[in-house]
Amino acid sequence: MNTSMVKSKFLSHPEDIGVVAVGFSGGQGKAGVDAAPSALIESGLLTQLRDELNYKLHGDDKVNAYNDLVPKDDPPFRNMKNPGTVSAVTQRLSEQVYSHAKEGRMVLTLGGDHSIAIGTIAGSAKAIRERLGREIAVIWVDAHADINTPETSDSGNIHGMPVAFVSGLAKEEKPEYFGWLKPEHMLNVSKLVYIGLRDVDAGEKRILRENGIRAFSMFDIDRYGIGRVVEMALAHIGNDTPIHLSFDVDALDPMWAPSTGTPVRGGLTLREGDFICESVHLTGNLVAVDLVEVNPSLAADREAEAAETIRAGCSLVRCALGESLL
Numbered sequence: 324m325n326t327s328m329v330k331s332k333f334l335s336h337p338e339d340i341g342v343v344a345v346g347f348s349g350g351q352g353k354a355g356v357d358a359a360p361s362a363l364i365e366s367g368l369l370t371q372l373r374d375e376l377n378y379k380l381h382g383d384d385k386v387n388a389y390n391d392l393v394p395k396d397d398p399p400f401r402n403m404k405n406p407g408t409v410s411a412v413t414q415r416l417s418e419q420v421y422s423h424a425k426e427g428r429m430v431l432t433l434g435g436d437h438s439i440a441i442g443t444i445a446g447s448a449k450a451i452r453e454r455l456g457r458e459i460a461v462i463w464v465d466a467h468a469d470i471n472t473p474e475t476s477d478s479g480n481i482h483g484m485p486v487a488f489v490s491g492l493a494k495e496e497k498p499e500y501f502g503w504l505k506p507e508h509m510l511n512v513s514k515l516v517y518i519g520l521r522d523v524d525a526g527e528k529r530i531l532r533e534n535g536i537r538a539f540s541m542f543d544i545d546r547y548g549i550g551r552v553v554e555m556a557l558a559h560i561g562n563d564t565p566i567h568l569s570f571d572v573d574a575l576d577p578m579w580a581p582s583t584g585t586p587v588r589g590g591l592t593l594r595e596g597d598f599i600c601e602s603v604h605l606t607g608n609l610v611a612v613d614l615v616e617v618n619p620s621l622a623a624d625r626e627a628e629a630a631e632t633i634r635a636g637c638s639l640v641r642c643a644l645g646e647s648l649l
């Protein structure tokens with residue numbers, strides 16, 4: 324790590340990153356998001372972390388496809404699409420994230436669609452509980468709240484439900500349908516904060532309200548500016564809490580990140596996204612980062628727009644890991 328970088332105080336090996344590349348698209352219906360990790364890696368992300376930011380990287384450079392986990396038959400269950408597949412993949416992913424996090428490393432997960440956060444958050448939460456006896460906080464940067472329960476979801480896509488499962492708002496006993504999630508995997512919703520929301524379903528608004536969940540929408544960003552919003556978000560989770568940052572690239576305006584499955588206009592500039600990541604880095608509390616929903620095959624002008632989106636994603640990750648601070 325460079326001398327100007329902030330070492331995370333909750334990591335015993337702050338210079339080490341466990342990388343998990345998740346080539347998975349089963350939480351939604353559009354092919355291509357599974358190709359994001361290799362596109363990000365090919366564009367040089369891991370080399371930059373190694374050579375420019377001086378991290379030591381652990382874990383396979385190869386992308387996990389999890390094909391061995393896909394059940395032969397995966398019918399909808401409680402309105403969820405591909406429930407058995409998403410459950411099995413996120414369970415395996417939770418073990419991968421856990422095994423890095425329990426070593427005291429930073430964990431970087433490259434998605435994949437946002438359903439994978441069921442696995443990443445479950446793995447971080449469990450490891451941090453065991454290592455430090457603490458609960459993690461989650462900063463969820465997204466156009467969407469992804470807190471539908473199977474019953475409130477219109478689409479049945481599990482990438483719109485991860486927060487509900489990992490916080491216990493959506494419950495299921497069957498082990499093959501997320502019943503593997505145990506109390507040690509869970510996120511306390513009082514330690515959850517959203518930034519960037521602008522497309523929240525009616526049922527999700529009710530869930531946010533009823534559970535008193537702290538959320539900063541694009542309205543708040545226009546009103547207070549990104550600086551104040553990040554300050555308030557960090558104040559909400561407190562200065563002494565390990566942070567898991569889950570960044571959906573669709574939080575950025577489609578101008579900066581056009582290649583994504585559910586783009587919503589009126590989003591963050593790339594600079595605002597980078598600022599969020601830099602600010603989280605500066606807390607010294609970061610323990611895990613997810614970057615999700617980059618889909619290189621979705622774009623009007625494929626090559627150019629996909630390259631833009633990949634570049635934006637790389638920038639966000641580097642900022643979260645300490646780049647660009649003087």
Ligand SMILES: NC(=[NH2+])NCCC[C@H](N)C(=O)O
Pocket residue numbers: 436437438467469471476477478479480482483484522524571573584585616
């Ligand atoms: N991770 C995402 N891009 N999620 C989009 C979710 C969209 C919508 N709210 C749904 O539940 O289907």
Ligand SMILES: [Mn+2]
Pocket residue numbers: 465466467571573574585616
């Ligand atoms: Mn989203």
Ligand SMILES: [Mn+2]
Pocket residue numbers: 437465467469482571616
């Ligand atoms: Mn999302």
